[in-house]
Amino acid sequence: MSKALKGKFVHGAHDLFFKTVHHRWLIYNASWEDPRIDRQLLELNENSKVVVLTSAGCNVLDYLIDGPAEINAIDVNPRQNALLNLKLALIKRGNHDDLFAMFGQGAHSDFRQVYADVKQYLAEEDRKFWDKKIVYFDLNSKKKSFYYYGSSGLLAWMITRYLSRNHQLKTELFSLFDADNLHDQKEIYERIEPLIWGRFISWLVRQPYALTLAGVPRPQIALINTQYPGGVGGYISDKLRHVFTEILANDNYFWHVYLTGSYSKKCCPNYLKLENFETIQKQVDRVKIHNNSVTGFLRQNPGKYSHFVLLDHQDWLAQHDPAGLEEEWQLILENSQPGSKVLMRSAAMEINFLPGFVKQALQFFPEQTNLLHTTDRVGTYGSLHFAEVL
Ligand SMILES: C[S@@+](CC[C@H](N)C(=O)[O-])C[C@H]1O[C@@H](n2cnc3c(N)ncnc32)[C@H](O)[C@@H]1O
Numbered sequence: 001m002s003k004a005l006k007g008k009f010v011h012g013a014h015d016l017f018f019k020t021v022h023h024r025w026l027i028y029n030a031s032w033e034d035p036r037i038d039r040q041l042l043e044l045n046e047n048s049k050v051v052v053l054t055s056a057g058c059n060v061l062d063y064l065i066d067g068p069a070e071i072n073a074i075d076v077n078p079r080q081n082a083l084l085n086l087k088l089a090l091i092k093r094g095n096h097d098d099l100f101a102m103f104g105q106g107a108h109s110d111f112r113q114v115y116a117d118v119k120q121y122l123a124e125e126d127r128k129f130w131d132k133k134i135v136y137f138d139l140n141s142k143k144k145s146f147y148y149y150g151s152s153g154l155l156a157w158m159i160t161r162y163l164s165r166n167h168q169l170k171t172e173l174f175s176l177f178d179a180d181n182l183h184d185q186k187e188i189y190e191r192i193e194p195l196i197w198g199r200f201i202s203w204l205v206r207q208p209y210a211l212t213l214a215g216v217p218r219p220q221i222a223l224i225n226t227q228y229p230g231g232v233g234g235y236i237s238d239k240l241r242h243v244f245t246e247i248l249a250n251d252n253y254f255w256h257v258y259l260t261g262s263y264s265k266k267c268c269p270n271y272l273k274l275e276n277f278e279t280i281q282k283q284v285d286r287v288k289i290h291n292n293s294v295t296g297f298l299r300q301n302p303g304k305y306s307h308f309v310l311l312d313h314q315d316w317l318a319q320h321d322p323a324g325l326e327e328e329w330q331l332i333l334e335n336s337q338p339g340s341k342v343l344m345r346s347a348a349m350e351i352n353f354l355p356g357f358v359k360q361a362l363q364f365f366p367e368q369t370n371l372l373h374t375t376d377r378v379g380t381y382g383s384l385h386f387a388e389v390l
């Protein structure tokens with residue numbers, strides 16, 4: 001087989017694996033974008049009409065705290081929406097302790113009873129999903145946490161199992177989140193960095209199939225490999241070093257949950273904090289969930305939306321469906337008004353896929369976003385982009 005043909009075959013097999021995982025699995029069990037940054041850019045208020053991709057729904061609930069008029073949470077993967085619906089159902093039921101056990105600790109000693117109580121709030125198709133998967137929250141299971149299920153959870157489980165074989169590394173990893181200053185954090189990280197990057201992890205993070213489990217599609221891997229000097233391995237190790245040596249980790253709930261399997265009361269998403277529970281509960285009906293693509297949603301629900309939070313999904317569209325990308329932008333612009341805000345992230349350091357008519361219709365704020373990007377607790381994106389419609 002020629003090299004080119006072999007390359008095509010490998011890419012085709014990887015794309016098929018990606019499609020299979022995305023069509024059958026829950027991918028994201030926690031939102032992987034930092035809403036502390038989004039909040040500063042979006043400036044949501046009671047007039048805001050938001051369009052956002054659901055992912056795991058954590059950030060949808062975070063935005064709700066700011067009291068927007070409506071949030072449209074859209075996802076092509078109905079399992080992601082089922083996850084947000086389960087969170088909404090627990091919030092409607094009104095018991096914060098149970099919400100925190102399920103989504104803070106990732107497991108509940110009486111998960112079947114909690115599920116029986118909230119089922120009434122779920123639509124038929126969500127119930128079908130959770131009837132089979134509610135065991136993810138079983139405290140007595142081997143994994144002991146919902147956050148080690150779904151495809152991103154499976155990858156986190158493999159990595160943390162491997163890392164925790166080294167007792168010193170395990171203890172020091174936990175102490176990273178207890179440090180209350182960057183000096184201590186840097187010292188800890190410098191000690192553990194060589195232990196993290198042993199042969200297995202260095203090999204694993206370069207495997208496209210492993211990255212697929214984390215929801216990273218081939219176009220994003222290609223963007224990193226072509227734009228980043230050390231390729232995917234160098235990219236991840238540099239990003240991790242930045243996160244753990246330049247940004248305080250004691251409220252970095254993104255990494256806390258995957259490294260330990262749970263959040264803590266202090267280190268968790270805002271929607272799990274007791275002080276926000278009542279506010280979220282009162283406004284829970286402002287969230288509308290749509291099993292649809294962004295394009296499909298905007299076609300079926302035309303309107304003047306004030307905010308579009310696109311996450312990083314355009315990296316995929318740009319490579320696989322440039323016509324679909326143009327169509328989505330046409331609809332975004334048609335359904336916006338002057339001053340509407342657009343927020344997106346990318347694996348690339350710079351994005352070069354925006355159609356000309358989009359660049360003309362938007363004003364970007366690179367000085368603001370470049371600075372904010374360095375404070376991102378997730379830390380794995382190449383760039384952050386924020387624009388207003390002219
Ligand atoms: C783009 S992914 C990325 C994950 C993200 N960075 C996060 O915060 O977790 C987020 C979600 O977008 C969904 N998605 C991807 N393309 C979409 C589209 N065109 N329309 C609607 N949902 C889409 C995926 O199913 C996934 O659940």
